[in-house]
Amino acid sequence: MGSWFIEYLLAKNNFYIKAYDKNIESIGEQLNLKIESNFSSCVKDSDIVILCVPVRIIPKMIIECSKIMKPNSVLIDISSIKNKSFQSLLKIQDYILPICIHPMFGRGASNKSNLKILFIPIKDYKREMQFVQDLFQNFNIISLENAIQHDRIMAVVLGLNHYINMIFADIIGSQKYKNLEFYSGSTFKMQCIVSESILNDDPILLNSLFMDNPFIKKEIINFHRKLLDYYQIINDKDDKKLIQQLKRIKSSIEKHHDLNSSYRKMYKLIDVLE
DSSP states (O other): HHHHHHHHHHHHHHHEEEEOOOGGGGTTTOEEEEOSSHHHHHHTHHHHHEEEEOGGGGHHHHHHHHHHEETTTTEEOSSSSSSHHHHHHHHHHHTTTTEEEEEEEEOOOTTTSSSSSEEESSSOHHHHHHHHHHHTTEEEEEEEOOHHHHHHHHIIIIIHHHHHHHHHHHHSSSSTTHHHHHHHOHHHHHHHHHHHHHTTOOOOHHHHHHHHTHHHHEEEEEEEHHHHEEEEEEHTTTTHHHHHHHHHHHHHTTTTTTTTHHHHHHHHHHHHHH
């Protein structure tokens, strides 16, 4: 994500950018970009500091940055889990503006598309929101009440979603299933694309989604409970009960989503991909 922010800000043409990484080679060659050799020189004179580091060290890095940042500067946390980073942002000096956001897209996203950013207020909602809107013009900025609400949502949107796709990828990654895509239809192809794209995420990030979100365990337990329920229905060859379950699911989803529209969208995506 650090590379994504560098490209985005360079394209705006009104930023002088400095970057630091323990692995300097990971930053790469960029026009109008200064690569700093140490953390302090990158942070201390900057107007805006964006932390694009693993989730587990974000709280510590927030405190470390705040100790050397200048007055009226801005410190931005973009992490995908907020329970600890939120508390760290609350503690930083009042002369630094804390910004707590979560970009709901990955490093491969084009900033020309309608991208979504979640925003969690820390101290001054109006001032913090205005800064985010100014920096990310034409983005869809969605405000959440607090870090708890954010992490509850992410337990499903990221945690459960990635968990299911990780298991699916583990199964089809076996030699036994290596040629299935050759024979598959549209739904299997789409599922493979989703699960394979998730594997592009940094393993450290995926690990944090499962280990560091305090609400993920509840969602995984519920998933396995449902899994066992459906296994029992199929094992018992209970046609009637399975059909009832499928009708119930369809009815429930149709209250919020147009299933026919989703079906058409899938085939439009397949047409684009092919």
